[in-house]
Amino acid sequence: MPNPSHIIFLASLLYLSSATAAPYTIGVNYGTVADNLPPPPRVASFLKSQTTIDRVKIFDANPDLLRAFADTGIAVTVTVGNGDIPSLSKLPAAQSWISTNILPFHPRTTINRIAVGNEILATSDKSLIAHLLPTMEALHSALSLANITTIQISTPHSLGILSSSEPPSSGRFRRGYDRAIFAPILDFHRKTKSPFMVNPYPFFGFAPETLDYALFRPNGGVLDHATGINYTNMFDAQMDAVFSAMKRVGYDDVEIVVAETGWPSAGDPNQPGASLDNAVSYNGNLIKHVSSGKGTPLMPNRTFEIYIFSLFNENLKPSVSERNYGLFKPDLTPVYDVGVLKNPQALGPTSSTTAEGPSSDSRREWCVARSNVSEEALQKNIDYVCSSGIDCGPISNGGACYDPNDVRSHASYAMNAYYQASDRHDFNCDFNNTGMLTTMDPSYKACTYPSSSIAGQKVGDKPETETGGSIKHEPSLFNTFLILASSCILIFKHFHIIHSII
Template sequence: MATVTKLSGFLHLLLFLPFHLLIDSASAAYPIGVNYGTVANNLPPPQQVAKFLKTQTSINSVKIFDANPDILRAFANTNISVTVTVGNGDIPALAKLPAAQSWIANNILPHQPQTIIRYIVLGNEIMATSDKALIAHLLPAMKTLKYALDQAKLTHIQVSTPNSLGILSTSEPPSNGRFRKGYDKAVFAKILDFHRQTKSPFMVNPYPYFGFVPQTLNYALFKSNGGVFDAATGMNYTNMFDAQLDAVYSAMKKLGYEDVDIVVGETGWPSAGDPNQPDSNLLNAQSYNGKLVQHVSSGKGTPLMPNRTFETYIFALFNENLKPSISEQNFGLFKPDFSPVYSVDVLNLKPASGPTTTPGSSPPALAPDRPAPGPVRPAPGPARPAPGPGSVTGRWCVPKAGTSNAALQANIDYVCGTGLDCKPIQQGGSCFDPNDVRSHAAYAMDAFYQANGHHDYNCDFNKTGLIVHSDPSTFST
């Protein structure tokens, strides 16, 4: 773990207190980290970033979205661990041992042992891509890469893959969480078995920001609220972050893998947004990220996983000005000049040896999907829904304008492959006409969205979906 040097009074208040809690945690050496994205043209050099994190913060782990050698060199001899990402496009090749050995030789070995590489994660939210080839090659590539690491005597490096909460077909109440039909035993049971055998964690990206509606804002932000009661377990949830993690745990338990560790690969809240995103603001970002750190570092765990400290990577280190929307550009804790985005007390949480979170807190969450091989994921997708919790009225999922027919056909194939009824868009079906890919995709994508809890991430479809407030039955090509 990193040694924290004397901080300036300003940054000491801002950063040291909250992250200090995590450094002292006996249950995890790396409880809080950050996602270091680089989709910007104004960021400082990696060497300055590494020096800043080492000397002026207590952050001791970062996650990057590629294997950038400049970044890996910058973190040499800092005692800050790095999680490296394999691009989506590289996954199929890495299923073969020579390619996996070559990738490690080119991207990992040159930085050993000076740079502490904690994880290699394959791709980004592969299940959300609907790419059958990527999905089919994912586990073989994970196994081959791990074997190649072991052969290279890098047994300490673990292998995982980040998953959005779109992997769940049901998440409410948390005890009812289950993986998507058709993917549960065929895909996730095998991935979880790999994690059990290699003692590596299952990585998920819970974003209450993408799941809240006005009535559940406090619940998403860890603020005081009445909570959500799970009748099956008799437990009351006072924040959405815990509920999302427990839904994943329940899905794992149904397959018999509740003993596999969970790592939070991404979570966060934007400090600014588009005009139709009033809850993307500084106060909410401060509340979510500040209370998240306090909650995770307390070791309190969740209702179904008590007394556990979850290794958690906040998205993101910097604001990134080349992201496509205002909210996506404003997930950072810091501006490119290293000044904090929030007011001085945004992360000013008092250190504590036990739970210090307010019993009734609520986190906003959304699960942003980032581009496959790119250096950093784009944060959230379309603006969050307007209607109240659980309301379906006035919300539909349709294809974004300009999406290619090939991508739309992939969405259709994916949805119909999950077991949803696609007979209406087959010849003779009630929604077959107009007989074109775009109209059929509009039906399939909305059917999936409506059937899976109306979460924004269930209308992502690798950034080709859009939530609208007009009935897609009137969708025109």
């Protein structure tokens, strides 16, 4: 018979391991098209001490920036300028470039990747396109000859490389480029174990009616009839379109890295989607989505390496929106916080939960309806919750969450309200397997989903007239017994391991 103290010890370990979420990491593009940015050493120190950002991508091989990141442990992707590509396609020139731009800094500065140009196919420059792969090969050979095996070679692509992207399963590279250009590049990536880099920007692909779809907010989704997959965000759709194109030429095993993606916090008058709230929503939800490890429908269980564009607002960019992609102002105060700050309170007030954006507290969870559940089942959830004492006024006609007026949206609000009022036990979001927990804030516009217990309102405080509910879902002794039983099974299953340790 196991010692009771051992069981308590094991139960504590199980609780701590389940309650501790693995931290996510994120990269940023560190652009310098500005005349008011802080010195690179200060930037490097700030990123290391004040943020969770552990990688940066720069758009050149600036020695001042490379020296600044020495001994920080922050990985740096350097870039070969587009105009330098033809001259570096021969090995001697590539060796000289490596000797000048890499060897003086590596490994004290952790250079993890060399990006050869940026969006070369989009330039339509035949010379650059023809010399792209030879330059990648020459730089790889130069690194090998210098006995450096930890630096990858790649090149970022815009989504203009696709001739078809909707639906995602139809994704294919541009005709004439698929076999002549992309198959050889992807073969290089496969052989060198380097990633295919892409720059997906839902900001450039949304229409007014698909804004929620682009921002990871609740929406009806877009169905890919060929696969039966209902996409609920544009980022997944764009990534799966790239994956489909790679698969079509036989290279779906090559890793994909998101070299750039972002959303401007301000824009020109003809860019109504460019706003602070939308930037918070897109970048915050993107980080949570990517770091969840769920991947995309066609690439499940993947955690993509991503680089948000950009680190700073850059005041010399040509348009308002281009000048307002930054997470930070030049004085290092946040434009808004999407969860990358280690101690946001120490840096003054920041945007956290907004009318349209997510909270920066990644530990909070919301209960929402599963996407594959019938409206009939969800209506039962609404009926039950609204008869259990929960305030359903926000989803009543005229309420802040009434629009969109559909069963799925109303059910998510009601189910979350019930979950929050029931002390946020996981089983209170089950609803006969029709609910699921998410760390992405489903709030939108004036509709705010509660994220903590509703004051003064507990399940069981029913109104005088009970309309009834078809789901028997109140916390009960039986629920508690099931949870304890499950815990005991885990305890006894692993007891021999803990016993040997003790």
